[in-house]
Amino acid sequence: MVSQHGILLAVSIISDHFGPLVSKVCGCLLRHGALPLQEIVRRLELSPGQVKNSLLVLIQHNCVQAFNSPRGSGDKTATHYLANFDNILHRQRFSKFLSVIRADIPESEALLEGLLQNGRLTFDQLVERTISKVPEGSITPSREEIRMNFNKLVFAHYVERCPKPEPFFDPLVDEQSTSTRKRAKTVEIALSIDKKVVNTASLSDAERFSEIPYIMEDASNANDSTHSSIAGTKRKHNALEVDAELNSTIAENEVLWRANFEKFIFCLKKKFCADRKKPKLKVGTHPIWEAFFEASLIERDNNSVTSPINGILERVGQKEGGTLMTLDHITRVLEELNCNPSSEDPDSFILDLSRIVEASQNEEIESLVKKKYGHAAFTIFRLLVRDGCPMETDKIIDTTILDKQIVYGTLYKLLKDDYIETERILSGTGTGNLQFFVWRVKNTFREQFIDNLYHAALNLRQMVNYIADLLLEGSKDDTKLRNRKNILILALTRHDDSLMLFNGF
Amino acid sequence: MPPRKRPPPPVKASDTPPETKPKLAPPSRPTAAAASPSPASSPGPRPPPVPILPDSILNAFPPPEREIYKLVFSGGDRGMTQTEIRTRTRMQPNTLSRHLRSLTSATKGVLKVVNSVHKRAEKMYMDARIDPSPEITGGTWYRDGQLDSDAVAAARRRCRDQIDRLGGVATADAIFAGIGRDCPSTAYSIEQIRDILRTMALDMELEEVRSTGVGEFSDLRAGRVCYRRGGAPQGGMMEGIPCGVCPRVDECSPDGVISPKTCVYYKKWLQMDF
Numbered sequence: 066m067v068s069q070h071g072i073l074l075a076v077s078i079i080s081d082h083f084g085p086l087v088s089k090v091c092g093c094l095l096r097h098g099a100l101p102l103q104e105i106v107r108r109l110e111l112s113p114g115q116v117k118n119s120l121l122v123l124i125q126h127n128c129v130q131a132f133n134s135p136r137g138s139g140d141k142t143a144t145h146y147l148a149n150f151d152n153i154l155h156r157q158r159f160s161k162f163l164s165v166i167r168a169d170i171p172e173s174e175a176l177l178e179g180l181l182q183n184g185r186l187t188f189d190q191l192v193e194r195t196i197s198k199v200p201e202g203s204i205t206p207s208r209e210e211i212r213m214n215f216n217k218l219v220f221a222h223y224v225e226r227c228p229k230p231e232p233f234f235d236p237l238v239d240e241q242s243t244s245t246r247k248r249a250k251t252v253e254i255a256l257s258i259d260k261k262v263v264n265t266a267s268l269s270d271a272e273r274f275s276e277i278p279y280i281m282e283d284a285s286n287a288n289d290s291t292h293s294s295i296a297g298t299k300r301k302h303n304a305l306e307v308d309a310e311l312n313s314t315i316a317e318n319e320v321l322w323r324a325n326f327e328k329f330i331f332c333l334k335k336k337f338c339a340d341r342k343k344p345k346l347k348v349g350t351h352p353i354w355e356a357f358f359e360a361s362l363i364e365r366d367n368n369s370v371t372s373p374i375n376g377i378l379e380r381v382g383q384k385e386g387g388t389l390m391t392l393d394h395i396t397r398v399l400e401e402l403n404c405n406p407s408s409e410d411p412d413s414f415i416l417d418l419s420r421i422v423e424a425s426q427n428e429e430i431e432s433l434v435k436k437k438y439g440h441a442a443f444t445i446f447r448l449l450v451r452d453g454c455p456m457e458t459d460k461i462i463d464t465t466i467l468d469k470q471i472v473y474g475t476l477y478k479l480l481k482d483d484y485i486e487t488e489r490i491l492s493g494t495g496t497g498n499l500q501f502f503v504w505r506v507k508n509t510f511r512e513q514f515i516d517n518l519y520h521a522a523l524n525l526r527q528m529v530n531y532i533a534d535l536l537l538e539g540s541k542d543d544t545k546l547r548n549r550k551n552i553l554i555l556a557l558t559r560h561d562d563s564l565m566l567f568n569g570f
Numbered sequence: 571m572p573p574r575k576r577p578p579p580p581v582k583a584s585d586t587p588p589e590t591k592p593k594l595a596p597p598s599r600p601t602a603a604a605a606s607p608s609p610a611s612s613p614g615p616r617p618p619p620v621p622i623l624p625d626s627i628l629n630a631f632p633p634p635e636r637e638i639y640k641l642v643f644s645g646g647d648r649g650m651t652q653t654e655i656r657t658r659t660r661m662q663p664n665t666l667s668r669h670l671r672s673l674t675s676a677t678k679g680v681l682k683v684v685n686s687v688h689k690r691a692e693k694m695y696m697d698a699r700i701d702p703s704p705e706i707t708g709g710t711w712y713r714d715g716q717l718d719s720d721a722v723a724a725a726r727r728r729c730r731d732q733i734d735r736l737g738g739v740a741t742a743d744a745i746f747a748g749i750g751r752d753c754p755s756t757a758y759s760i761e762q763i764r765d766i767l768r769t770m771a772l773d774m775e776l777e778e779v780r781s782t783g784v785g786e787f788s789d790l791r792a793g794r795v796c797y798r799r800g801g802a803p804q805g806g807m808m809e810g811i812p813c814g815v816c817p818r819v820d821e822c823s824p825d826g827v828i829s830p831k832t833c834v835y836y837k838k839w840l841q842m843d844f
Contacts, residue, residue, distance in 0.1 A: 073824070397785060437815045440773070451772075464772075466765065521811055521813035559807065563807045
């Protein structure tokens, strides 16, 4: 379940992008979970038309997933709507996603922009949009060129076919997704209902990233009269049975495409981990570290990076001082950097990013504790987190070698702000009852920290909107206000990295 | 229940350094600090190293004072608080205070008051001839019941310097041997050095790692715990905005009395007049 300020943040984003009515519907779904249309109407006291239109907008922009669920006994089903919190938050990262494409496939940036702005489009609609955006006097790209650039996005998994619009899901039955996506197979903890619905709606990887087929012009001309009846006709997708031309037509006219947020988040995760570790690298290891990331191939999952040794060597050789490095040296450095030979392919090295992510999360929390409560709090907090079990006051004093009064004061401050909890232990001895206190880290401190992150993001957004309103009203301090707004937007962009980090990317 | 502080190895009287003092073996009486579920399993107090005052002296004291002295003497080098004495003797507080004043006075002086690092609110009494145990005084890092910050800082500095001298990464044993060699006037025990190193690792001033036997660890056996200088502190994304360190964040809400629009920290951060 999303925390209180997480919901407020999501509602704020939807309100800014689509208006208060849509945000009301979104907020209702986030607070109460998946609901059918009638239930939303009842709770919000809006007309069915208003709710329906709001849901259509949210579905169009991938913020809500519909699914069919059994209703009562018998064969009756009802359509439920589930808000996708992660996708809502991704809306404030579109500029980061575009910068990823700009660096990788710059010629396809405009296509991605179209998908991000419109949520989901057919290829035909994308072509229409691209052509309409061409400035006067510029060369209009051909359909073939647009298809080629679009397929580059599909091949790199930046773009995917939209999931099933209304799959069947019974919450009472522990349904396993039929998708071949490895993430569903390797999840060891119980998935929430939300994740199960998303998995159920997902297409297989082969289908999800199936490119738009390229058809020869000559072959299509000969059968024009036959295929003119296809427009507006619905057919089931079956790549094996329909000929290539029909397949291509369907892929261009009927299939809805959207940005694959998972891929973009993974790209940002890689960049974050690569940059995060750089300050800790010893002199001479930076080229190898950078080359490892540059040489990575299509990823097997969202938690690791795999690179072939040949690709690493090639890129190391292109860097300053790289030609002098031997294979043994590079291999040893990679292992020191926790890049280990892959068990599936001994000529590749694999790096588990989750360790870097977890360490970064701990560093962020510890750093904030240090800033807010002082160095003693930092030491004590790290001790309690590391040990993970209740620790008696005197033991804390002995281990940290801090003054007792400082320890007491610090423990109280951390206790008051819910970072730690305490328990009184009574011990009967010959001289009478003695009591002492044991302390441990509260198991909800991470959730609380994440909620504070959401709260901070919400406040930054509110300030940006406030200054935007002041600018609209007109002020003699326009330049100052614009500068303040830019500071806030930059802070929000940086703060968003924290949000991604603590959502595990 | 074993004592919380491990006793240092015995040292010759001539080698006693100014920073430490010879410690008496603490009695194995269960202490308030122990979270032992079975106090009955704890060994009783060990016999104090000095004999009890002879009857020829004790008989000169009034019977209540004699009883108080014997009771306090039985506490050995861990002493006894006034509360404990009163509980056992069932004396009135005023009466007890009067007797204790007499026993600690300059004329009799058979008992003394000691500052306990753990029970600062209460006075602790023990035989005037006995040195208080490290558990009362706090051990090496405590002087007169107060943390000796200078001693701790000096020990940390020496550990840091040794790690630099030993090539940037070293085991606790090597650091201990190096300090003993370079600073013979100090007489840290290996356990004290380990305690300091663990604290420095908690502070992230040092990093505790396991040797791999290769690279920078080529001089060390694989698997051994080593210490090296910690890297630059990372983190701090949340601290760059006012909300991150705000003490009133729990009271803040979009339209509340405390909100971003009314926030004095935002005003200061953005240098804005609302």
